[in-house]
Amino acid sequence: MRTPHGTVNTPAFMPVGTKGTVKGLTPGDLRSVGAGVVLGNTYHLYLRPGPKLVRETGGLHAFTGWDGPMLTDSGGYQVFSLAKTRRISEEGVEFASVYDGSLHTFTPELVTKVQEDLGADIAMVLDECPPASASREYHAESLRRTARWAGRCKEAHGRWDQALFGIVQGGLYPDLREESLGRTVEIGFPGYAVGGLSVGESRDDMLNTLSLTAPMLPADRPRYFMGIGDPIGILKVIGLGVDMFDCVLPTRLARHGAALTTDGRINLRNARHRRDLGRLDPECPCEACTGYSRAYLAHLVREDELLGHRLITLHNVRFTVELCRRAREEILAGDYEGWSQAWISRYSGAAA
Amino acid sequence: MRTPHGTVNTPAFMPVGTKGTVKGLTPGDLRSVGAGVVLGNTYHLYLRPGPKLVRETGGLHAFTGWDGPMLTDSGGYQVFSLAKTRRISEEGVEFASVYDGSLHTFTPELVTKVQEDLGADIAMVLDECPPASASREYHAESLRRTARWAGRCKEAHGRWDQALFGIVQGGLYPDLREESLGRTVEIGFPGYAVGGLSVGESRDDMLNTLSLTAPMLPADRPRYFMGIGDPIGILKVIGLGVDMFDCVLPTRLARHGAALTTDGRINLRNARHRRDLGRLDPECPCEACTGYSRAYLAHLVREDELLGHRLITLHNVRFTVELCRRAREEILAGDYEGWSQAWISRYSGAAA
Numbered sequence A, B: 001m002r003t004p005h006g007t008v009n010t011p012a013f014m015p016v017g018t019k020g021t022v023k024g025l026t027p028g029d030l031r032s033v034g035a036g037v038v039l040g041n042t043y044h045l046y047l048r049p050g051p052k053l054v055r056e057t058g059g060l061h062a063f064t065g066w067d068g069p070m071l072t073d074s075g076g077y078q079v080f081s082l083a084k085t086r087r088i089s090e091e092g093v094e095f096a097s098v099y100d101g102s103l104h105t106f107t108p109e110l111v112t113k114v115q116e117d118l119g120a121d122i123a124m125v126l127d128e129c130p131p132a133s134a135s136r137e138y139h140a141e142s143l144r145r146t147a148r149w150a151g152r153c154k155e156a157h158g159r160w161d162q163a164l165f166g167i168v169q170g171g172l173y174p175d176l177r178e179e180s181l182g183r184t185v186e187i188g189f190p191g192y193a194v195g196g197l198s199v200g201e202s203r204d205d206m207l208n209t210l211s212l213t214a215p216m217l218p219a220d221r222p223r224y225f226m227g228i229g230d231p232i233g234i235l236k237v238i239g240l241g242v243d244m245f246d247c248v249l250p251t252r253l254a255r256h257g258a259a260l261t262t263d264g265r266i267n268l269r270n271a272r273h274r275r276d277l278g279r280l281d282p283e284c285p286c287e288a289c290t291g292y293s294r295a296y297l298a299h300l301v302r303e304d305e306l307l308g309h310r311l312i313t314l315h316n317v318r319f320t321v322e323l324c325r326r327a328r329e330e331i332l333a334g335d336y337e338g339w340s341q342a343w344i345s346r347y348s349g350a351a352a
Helices: A027-032 A042-047 A051-056 A059-064 A076-082 A108-118 A136-156 A174-187 A203-216 A231-239 A249-255 A287-291 A294-302 A306-333 A336-349 B027-032 B042-047 B051-056 B059-064 B076-082 B108-118 B136-156 B174-187 B203-216 B231-239 B249-255 B287-291 B294-302 B306-333 B336-349
Strands: A012-017 A038-040 A070-072 A086-088 A093-096 A103-106 A122-124 A163-168 A192-194 A223-226 A244-247 A258-261 A264-267 B012-017 B038-040 B070-072 B086-088 B093-096 B103-106 B122-124 B163-168 B192-194 B223-226 B244-247 B258-261 B264-267
Touching: A012 A249, A012 A306, A027 B287, A042 A051, A042 A076, A042 A108, A051 A059, A051 A108, A059 A070, A059 A108, A059 B294, A076 A093, A103 A108, A108 A122, A108 A136, A136 A163, A136 A174, A163 A174, A174 A192, A174 A203, A192 A203, A203 A231, A231 A306, A231 A336, A249 A258, A249 A306, A258 A306, A264 A336, A287 A306, A287 B027, A294 A306, A294 B059, A306 A336, A306 B306, B012 B249, B012 B306, B042 B051, B042 B076, B042 B108, B051 B059, B051 B108, B059 B070, B059 B108, B076 B093, B103 B108, B108 B122, B108 B136, B136 B163, B136 B174, B163 B174, B174 B192, B174 B203, B192 B203, B203 B231, B231 B306, B231 B336, B249 B258, B249 B306, B258 B306, B264 B336, B287 B306, B294 B306, B306 B336
Parallel strands: A012 A038, A012 A244, A038 A070, A070 A122, A122 A163, A163 A192, A192 A223, A223 A244, B012 B038, B012 B244, B038 B070, B070 B122, B122 B163, B163 B192, B192 B223, B223 B244
Antiparallel strands: A086 A093, A093 A103, A258 A264, B086 B093, B093 B103, B258 B264
16 A cells, blocks of 8 residues: 555555654654554544644654654544544534533544544544344444444545545345445545444454445445454454554553463463563564563562553554565465464464 | 672662562563662562572572662661551561561571572661661660671671671761661671662752761762662762662652653653653653653653553653763863763753
8 A cells, every 4th residue: 555655565464653642662662563554543633632733743754753754533333432523414423522611513524534633654534333242223224324424524624645445334234234335435445444343342243344344345445443452363364355454452452461472361460470580472573572572571460560561552552563564475375375374373372 | 799690880769579570570671771770678578478489490590581780778767667566676577467467577697598598789787777767876775786787797697699788777866877887897798788768858958967977987888778769869969979879760750650751750641741752851761761652651751551560660760870870070170060060950840
């Protein structure tokens, strides 16, 4: 995938820099672990520090110092997951800020303009992301409004150096997914996301729905699955033809002391790591794995030290990015399924 | 000053790695800013993760990955500043852990053994650090006990690859300082610290007492002033002949969003930095100053982001270390007083 800030090899995991920073990591750290695309959250950046300030400083690339490809979400997901107060109309969605309760309205036009100010390489249309538990009727009504919003976003979008992606909704209903996909593809976008999954439904429901939706997406456009970041989930969705995905999981786990390793996820707060002089993951060449023992990392985690958050975040992001790089190799080599099953089996077999 | 882990150019600021980590910085970061000696706190490391574990992992150097010179304090200062409960006797001092209230006793022999387990290049004797407000009688009694403890520490100390420094006490009383110094020098140590200052007395009282004490210390041994880290204070104590000093100030300020610059200390929470596209300190070549605008750093500070703590900590430590390097140049060039006065005048002239 080519962007104004560089070419991205897919499949690609996109680390999330919610507020214009991937928790504790510098752009140099992100480059050192091979990150291809970094994601920024429109909801948070709109509220703080505001798109005007970001634009004045030269856009999100100049502001944050990350000069590689970037993607901003539309803020839709956060409006629906964070806000206690919200009111949806044809015009857009009114919500109360998670910071100070102040009222704001996201319209397709505003969200498009905000993302143009932020200036990422890829922007997303405003969508509604209903909970998995919403009724069939609600999902049907919602996906049609989301399609109308998508059309308005495309209409409002004017930056030639920014791609605007559409989003497919429709809950767990195959026919609604098909309808949403048809309406979105009819509008026409350079890339498509599958939204509204990984929002509380079972893993099987998620994969079943994705496996019906993904093959219908245009084969020559990037396919973005929103919100998956655990290693097994990543390998499963890659197997279903997904090119891009994002999730806060690797960075959030790190702040809780959990690290991803080839032999499974471990929690460094666990007593058995206290005196372990071995490496975090002997197969990983990152700074955390080559410079320190598990005992030291466990000490940092227990003491809630910044360096612990930073080192384990660096490792988890590197681990996830590297998993995607390996997946690409195996896809090109022609035995992705065999490799990914073996990988999952080793990862799942280890005690936590 | 030569140590088993390298030669230290003096005067030298020693960044404090309280729990075996300088908040947010890796050993590589510390090397990149030119840090010479890193300090570890015996009090904290004794309680967590414990000297036995550190010894098992190969000592503080191997445990933390810092392979340059290290110094551990004796824990005395923390016992007297942190503990709500403590009981002093000739034998030692009993105190309640700041973590869980559990009772522990530090004796000169134990503190020496703990520091041998930690394995820093320089260890300190156990001292009592009375508050500035304590009576003359108390200070006199205390300094004599501290001298007896120093003798017991020297007696107990057996590591040939570790230097044990003595500590001069005596409050703000010139004759008590002289008595403490005489008793400590009589025991004989390869280096001497001035303790019990920078504990609440006025800056003038501190400098007056130091100016009387410093000239009496042996000229051929390193002189360590405990607990100063602001730029002006550092230049003043260097002017009085001090070789080494430590303080958490540069790292603690950073966590509150305050940064040191050639034109004075600034607080990045201040509204005027929000849209400032300039560098933090245009004269500083560190990662924070060359990679980001004040506007971005101010955003990180306001959002309490890990990266903000890390970048400003890196800058403040680099700034302080660099100040000492410049001081050394000026001392060797022969016009330290003129230079330091001009430096202080520029630093003080700027608005905060």
